[in-house]
Amino acid sequence: MASGTKVKTYHFLPYKYGSELLLDIGRIETLNNYVLDSTLHQLSFYEIIFIEKGTGTFSLDENKTPISPRTIIFTSPGQVRRWEIEEPVSGYTLFFEKDFLHLFFSDELFLYRFQYFHQYSRPTDMQLAEQPFAQCLELLYGIEREFGQLQNDSNHLIRAILYQLLVVLNRDYAGVYNVQRDTYVHSDFYRFRSLLEKKFMHDRSVEAYSKMLSVSPGFLNKICRQFSGLSAQQMIHYKLISAIKKQLYQNKSAKEIAYEFGFSDPSNFNRFFKKLTGITPQQYRKEI
Template structure:
């Protein structure tokens, strides 16, 4: 699978983020084959058409639509480049952690690392204009980089990411609080690191050094799910990605994801998805042709 790597020296000086307009970009390219990146992306379509496959969701591109992609999440794009208009914001995880002096900042944003809802948002025109104004300011400051640009970019990006978090949270009816108990953000971080091996609430409680009831309370407040549902949703997503993008057998997927038996994976998946893993894979293989 192709991997896109961030180029921090693009402008002749180290910069772990970039933002450019889609229109008029001679290097604009969207890969129609499954691929990954080693950086975060926010792809913004003011005007275009096509689809993006992301996290098991086939999402239509509409005017004023946003796609939020985390490092190493698999996606593919079928996008018309004619008459395209919008923005492409990319940044490394270190950029957010260092820029905002918060290693958990990405986990505070509901549109990243979300297994409950699509990492997608369509804005009303009035909201889009607000975001567009900030995006244009960021582009202009990168193109005219000065000594104080890091400070300006920090404030603009903090506003942009936080405003989008509010809009996303309102749309999907989840908490927009980015200053909740840090347990939930560490829980999200641990899920990304250990979901292929650890599936039990108590295992995460041990890593977090919190009681089960406490973890359940903070998870419910932030996501609307219990801690068990939160883990199961993320595990369900991981299985779908294996079925969708790999050629592994069900038994091989079960082994890779630490299920004691392939039948246990099948029962878990059918309960979540409503169809067997084999039926899901067959349907999506047909859909992708």
Template sequence: MAKTTYRLVEVPFSKTECGVDFFINTAHGSERRGVLTEYPVFKTDFFEMFFFRKANGYLLLGYQKIELHDGMVLILKPHQQQEWHIDEDALDYDFLIFRNDFMRTFIADKFFVYRLQYCQQTDTPPYFMATADELTEYERLLKKIRSELRQPVADSYHIIVSVLYYLLAVLNRRYTETYSLPFELPKNHYAFLFVELMEQHIRDLQRVQEYADLLHVSRVTLNQSVMAQYGVPATVLLKQRLLAEIKNGLLFSHKTVSKIAYDFHFSEPSHLMRFFKKATGKTCTQFLQEYENGTFE
């Protein structure tokens, strides 16, 4: 059955819902009933974390289908197309949302988000399964943030930031353990700077050497840093990021392959198609047809 096409809605963060001037909020799902199904298809400009005690249905996240299960912790990055197929009244979950600029404003470590494996990996899924005890601990931390947001006093933001920092770090540890990812203190910031530069230049720069030149380090040094932090060579991380952008372009930009190839500075559309086939085992047309027919990755 062909997939129905809906108008994509951009959902911005609303500080007014929080009651305070912070780009962060948390609540039980029952307090925001209907928010996941208000729009058939939407994107947000903030991070979203869902802690499911009871779950049902599935989420289409871009071109991925994610089956929802009891005990799942689901972590969504900003600007990803979401399409929820659920019975929202039957869900039991807490959520946490925050914008990246909240992190940059209140957490001194500007690379903190880049240290979080669940924010950078594309080969591992954006979720993990938690035990009942773990969910109870996450719920306790969320309640602490929630109480400070709803009854703020002079030092509330200090407590909110401290608890959030701890929660995100604990989730990162659990995620890295689940998927056997690297977990060590970085010797330098080159890997994080590489990720940051990819966000800015992925359409223009698709060679690791170009990023090494921007960072004024050798390709070998950059690759060693990326391997130590993310467990894959720099070229793999770059190709993963480029492939994700091309997939989004094919599915959601309504542009032709030729126009997408031009946007990403491929010298010929055939070069993009060759890259896509090698990376996915599918042609661009096959990928689009499977998505339209309801076959997701």
């Protein structure tokens, strides 16, 4: 990959169907301009991909997912993606803006309640058995049918089906990876996840987030372990390493990254990266 590789960003088209609708669905193989080549790109919205046929790999930030039937891939805004297709891919893509749900539920943290979005310590994909995958497809068919006959109240029906699908997927994800599936763990945990997305570049101590949340460091650690299985500090470090790997993937130099992420010098940056990953940034770059 050439140094300074540009990543194209795709934005949501809210007025595609006339009035504003912040969700869309389509067959991957029939969508014009859907990126199925090796172009590096990112989305400014959420997407869930349901693979029915095809093989290859799908790279999301630094992680590669093998493409195979009944694979589901979850992407959050800003993640860098790349398709590498071997056999033609078919299936569904479902994508939406956060406000499609946030405004209705009056909950800015709503999408942080699901294990698979904004995930950086566990996989952002899963493979399901036939029956649960078929259950997901049935819900997608319901959304697709509604798009075929849009009415004034269609957005409410589509939102209801999406909500059901997100909960079903969260249960499936929890089952596949043996993690907490309760979407109503203490709300401070979701507030922490949201703050971490916005503040990790500058705030990297448990104490800083505890102060922002007005809770004790011990309490923050307790609720983090309850839902994620990780301490608050581990979550901060995983987020930081994920962001650093993303920069290495785009071929930025270790020196550039060190100063961008606030390390005093490249040697401190190298030590931190090796301590968390077991390899140096240079070794990681060679691997990818």
